Amino acid sequence: MKRMVILAGVCLALVLDTAAFAQAGPDFSGTWRFNQAKSSPNIAGNTPIVPFPSQLVVKQTATEVHVDGTSVRQQPTSATYKLDGSKVSIKAPSGITETGEAKIEGSNLVITTRRSFTSPLGETIVDFKEVWTLNGSALTIEKTRTESGDSATEKAVFDKV
Amino acid sequence: MRLLFAAFSVAILVGAAIPVQAHHSFSAVYDGNKPVTLRGKVSKLGWSNPHAHIYVDVVNQKGETVTWEVESASATNLLRAGIRKEDFIGTEVIVKGFLAKDGTPTVNASSFTLVELKKEYTSDEATPTAR
Numbered sequence: 001m002k003r004m005v006i007l008a009g010v011c012l013a014l015v016l017d018t019a020a021f022a023q024a025g026p027d028f029s030g031t032w033r034f035n036q037a038k039s040s041p042n043i044a045g046n047t048p049i050v051p052f053p054s055q056l057v058v059k060q061t062a063t064e065v066h067v068d069g070t071s072v073r074q075q076p077t078s079a080t081y082k083l084d085g086s087k088v089s090i091k092a093p094s095g096i097t098e099t100g101e102a103k104i105e106g107s108n109l110v111i112t113t114r115r116s117f118t119s120p121l122g123e124t125i126v127d128f129k130e131v132w133t134l135n136g137s138a139l140t141i142e143k144t145r146t147e148s149g150d151s152a153t154e155k156a157v158f159d160k161v
Numbered sequence: 162m163r164l165l166f167a168a169f170s171v172a173i174l175v176g177a178a179i180p181v182q183a184h185h186s187f188s189a190v191y192d193g194n195k196p197v198t199l200r201g202k203v204s205k206l207g208w209s210n211p212h213a214h215i216y217v218d219v220v221n222q223k224g225e226t227v228t229w230e231v232e233s234a235s236a237t238n239l240l241r242a243g244i245r246k247e248d249f250i251g252t253e254v255i256v257k258g259f260l261a262k263d264g265t266p267t268v269n270a271s272s273f274t275l276v277e278l279k280k281e282y283t284s285d286e287a288t289p290t291a292r
Contacts (some may be wrong), residue, residue, distance in 0.1 A: 047271040047284050049257050051193060074193040093194050117195055120229070120266040122222025126196055148198045152257070 025104045028065065028132055032056040032139050032158035040154040050145045050154040053077065055161075065102055065109065081111060108133050187259075191269045195260040199229055199268065203249045210235040215273070217254055219266075229266040231256050233273065234284055242282055244275070252277050 034054045036044050043052050053069030060066075063084070069077040079090040081102030090098040090113065100113035109132040116125045127146040132139060137160040144153040187193070199219050205228075207214035215231040233239065236246070253276040258268035272283040 042283055047187065047191075047259055047269050049196075049271040049283070051196070071193075096194055115194075118264075119195065119197055119260050120221060120227050120264070121197065121199070121219065124195070124197055145196060147196065148200070150198050150255070150257075 026107050026109065026134050027060050028058045028109055028134065028139065029060045030058060031161040032058065033161050035138070035157045035159045038138070038157035040156065043154045043156055048154070049152045050143050052141065052143065052154075052156040056139075056158060067111075079113075187269060190261055190263075190267075191259045192262045193259055196271075197258060197260050197268055199231070199254075199256040199258075201229070201254065203252050203254055204228060206246060206249045208236045208246045210237055213239055215249060215254065215256070215270075217256060227266050229256075229268060231258065231268050231270050231273070233270045234282070239282065244280060244282055248275055248278055248280065 032055065034052065039052075042049055051071070051074060053071040053074070055070050057068040058065060064080055064082055066080045067078070075093045077090070077092075079088070079100060081088055081100055083102060083104055085101050085103040087099050087101050090100050092098040092115070096115055096117045098113055098115045100111060102109060102111045104110075109130075111128075111130040111132070113128045113130075114125060115128070116123060118124070125147065129144045129146075131142045133142075134140075139158040139160070140155060141158070142153060142155045144151055199217055201217040201219035203215055204218045205216035207216075213233045213236045215233055217229045217231055218226050219229050221227050239245075255274045255276060256268060256270050257272045258270040261267035261269075270284065272281060274281045
């Protein structure tokens with residue numbers, strides 16, 4: 001009986017270790033502040049082609065990542081993504097519908113979002129893809145905006161506060 | 162003499178108020194959450210400071226042609242970038258910008274490309290804070 005208990009304990013420890021190993025990956029948690037000097041020049045200014053927040057507050061668990069973004073020109077954003085890549089609704093300003101997906105790919109966090117709203121063009125759809133990479137105490141986000149078959153990519157670097 | 166002085170003062174005040182009204186804040190007029198891309202022909206141009214206004218005929222999803230007003234950088238800045246007034250009329254243009262809050266076909270341009278001339282202009286009004 002004692003052997004059985006020990007064996008079960010060993011098995012449980014192995015299972016827990018395996019689960020922990022599977023979940024071990026980059027952790028983007030923290031408060032991140034935009035560093036203009038290290039970022040693409042086109043993303044600062046009055047009307048950037050690819051907008052980035054000034055500050056990000058990220059809380060990551062094994063299954064979810066919660067991202068709060070604040071910026072000067074845009075309203076604050078807040079989204080909780082499931083890390084299994086399933087689609088979630090994102091709280092957006094009035095008149096805008098936004099959905100998104102996130103997953104860990106190797107050492108990167110990849111977030112894709114789709115924003116739709118009505119404009120004099122008709123129903124306007126804008127797709128964003130963000131690839132997050134940690135580099136010491138810096139977070140680099142490469143963001144691509146795609147709309148009407150046209151796309152632009154810019155890079156922003158954030159320092160950990 | 163007093164009447165002349167009063168008239169002169171009013172003229173100064175009115176003159177000062179016009180450029181202030183034209184040089185509004187971005188967030189008062191445009192929605193930073195609504196980026197749009199336009200492609201169409203330039204039909205008219207307001208070559209002025211502090212903003213040049215480019216009028217672009219764009220076909221919407223219903224097949225109707227809608228004239229958009231594109232607020233760009235100043236004529237002075239465009240000239241400095243090698244873009245002349247004559248470059249615009251009748252040319253095809255691709256504009257990336259942000260939609261007006263009031264829902265009218267008006268955008269603030271982040272960049273535009275004069276397709277035939279292969280000239281691109283990106284807003285150079287950089288300030289030290291991210292948007």
